[in-house]
Amino acid sequence: MSSDPWGRVDETGTVYVRTADGEKVVGSWQAGSPDEALAYFQRKYEGLVVEIGLLEKRVRTTDLSSKDAMAAIGHLREQVDAHHAVGDLAALGARLDKLVELVEARREERKAQRARQSDEARQAKEALVTEAEELAQSDQWRAAGERLRALVDTWKGLPRLDRKSDDELWHRFSHARSAFSKRRKQHFAQLDAQREEARRTKERLVGEAEALSNSTDWGPTAARYRELMTEWKAAGRAQREHEEDLWNRFRGAQDVFFAARSSVFAERDAEQAENLKLKEELAGEAEKLLPITDLKAARAAFRALNERWEAIGHVPRDARPRVEGRMHTVERALQEAEEAEWRRTNPEARARAEGLTGQLQAAVDKLKGQIEQARAQGNTAKADKLERELQGRQALLDQALKGLQEFGG
Known part of the structure; x- marks a missing residue:
């Protein structure tokens, strides 16, 4: 018979293992000595020790699922409970019990982790939905569209929730994207319609601009071009492929007209500058007639100067008041000299002036007499x-006497 602390072999070759509940039959050994029998079943025990150790390591260091871990523990426990090994089977059972506790703890930990992840995923998806619904009202079409596409990628990277919650959030998310897409489509459809209308309007403006490009009616045509430019700006932009070509045609037609006008105006300005020089010379000659001493000679000289003046033509607009004013000054001096001469030599006017003077002198003398009489009577108020x-009559008399002196008496 052979034995060790955890088992023995009896004389019949039966192998026993010692447990807390007493000896348990491990098996029967007929192939060799009792020591070989114990060694065989001891190796089975060592094999269980190794398997349990490997399972403990897998549970602690890998993501072995709780289901697979419990299945493996159950398989080993069956082997331990079958008492087909010699060794401290109770210790192995205790290790398996602790391993069960570890697996359950890991399962609860993973459950809590999944709950946290699910809660985080829910919050993340709710945030995505909220942002998507805000973006659905945006008019920043490019930026909002790019952001919505980025939100979709973010959504795909998040874990799924329970079907009901996930479906509800996805429905809101998808609805927001659809609403934005619908608004953007309507916007660009409207924009296309506006650009088509702008194209038609600008083609009409280009046609009129080209028709006016050879006009020589400078003022009204230039004014019409300004109106066309205002209409052009108000029309808005046409499609990109048409806008540049239409603008080049529109601008080109204006350039043809304004280049022609500039050429004509340059010639006119040169001519008017020369006219101004000539009129300034005439104005200088006219000013030499002042002061007028010989009215007849001055009148004849001015008439000749004026005829030459009229023959010269236009001068620059900004210089016209100055140079014409010089001639008008001489002309007014002639008119005043003529009026003075007429008054001096007109007998009818002299007679009227003498008559008026006599009447005023008589009125003044009469008033003086009435004043003396009123004071003599003590009527101060009347006086x-x-x-x-x-005083009023005397002022009129003085003025009449001065006018009479102009007639030489």
């Missing part, structure tokens, strides 16, 4: 009133 009337 003062007559004095004021006398």
Whole structure:
């Protein structure tokens, strides 16, 4: 018979293992000595020790699922409970019990982790939905569209929730994207319609601009070109492929007209500058007639100068008041000299002036007499009133006497 602390072999070759509940039959050994029998079943025990150790390591260091771990533990426990090995089977059972506790703890930990991940995923998806719904109202078509596409990629990278929650959030997310796409499509459809209308309008403006390009009616045509430019700006932009060509035609037609006008105006400006030089010379000659001493000679000289003036033609607009003013000054001096000569030599006017002077002198003398009489009677108020009337009549008399002196007497 052979034995060790955990088992023995009896004389019949039966192998036993010692447990807390007493000896248990391990098996029967007929192929060799009792020591070989114990060694065989001891190796089975060592094999179980190795398998349990490997399973413990897998549970601690890998992502072995709880289901697979419990299945492996159950398989080993069956072998331990079958008592087909010699060794401390109770210790192996205890290790398996601790391994079960570890697997359950890991399962609860993973469950809690999945719950946290699910909660984080829910919050993340709700945030994505909220942002998508805000973007659905945006008019920043390019930026909002790119951001929505990025949100889709982010959504795909998040774990799924329970079907009901995930479907509800996805429905809101998808609806926001669809709403944005619909608004963007409507916007660009409207924009295309506006650009087509702008194209038609600008083609009409180009046609009119080209028709006016050879006009020589400078003022009205230039004004119409300004109106066409205002209409052009108000029309908005046409499609990109048409806008540049239409603008080049429109601008080209204007350039043809304004280049022609500039050429004509340059010639006119040169001519008017020469005219101004000639008129300034004439104005200088006219100013030499002042002061007028010989009215007849001055009148004849000015008439000749004026005929030459009229024959010269236009001068620059900004210089016209100055140079014409010089001639008008001489002309007014001639008119004043003529009026003075007429008054001096007109007998009818002299007679009227003498008559008026006589009437005023008589009125003044009469008032003086009335004033003396009123004061003699002590009527001061009447005298003062007559004095004021006398002052007015005396002023008129003085003016009439001065006018009479112009007639030489």
